[in-house]
Amino acid sequence: MNKNELVNLAFKAMENAYVPYSHYRVGACVLCKDGRTFYGANIENASYGLANCAERSAIFSAYSNGVRKEDIEALAIVSEGKTIAAPCGACRQVLCELIGFDTPIYLANREAETTTSIRELLPMAFTNEDL
Helix, strand or coil, X not given: CCHHHHHHHHHHHHCCCECCCCCCCEEEEEEECCCCEEEEECECCCCHHHCECHHHHHHHHHHHCCCXXXXXXXXXXXXXXXXXXXXXXXXXXXXXXXXXXXXXXXXXXXXXXXXXXXXXXXXXXXXXXXX
């Protein structure tokens, strides 16, 4: 699967977002090396802090189905915002541990896209080596 196909699957996942408060939809798709894909959308809650981001929804779905870091080929995260949305701090920390530093992360909106990694998004990350 190429980058554009993965980004398109993330846009499809975004259709399932539950965002009655922010109205800001985000979708994500994890691509595994064996071709499997796992989807996530952001899910809001009236108590805001209990919301879950699309990328965490997708990676948690993958892990719940037996996927591990070494199985992941790439991650796409998309939004309909005016600018490309990057993962929040909590998501960066989760992704650091669950997808690793150098897995490609494709970020896109309807107008633009870029490729990055946790190494770029979270310099000086806190990891299990710090414990």
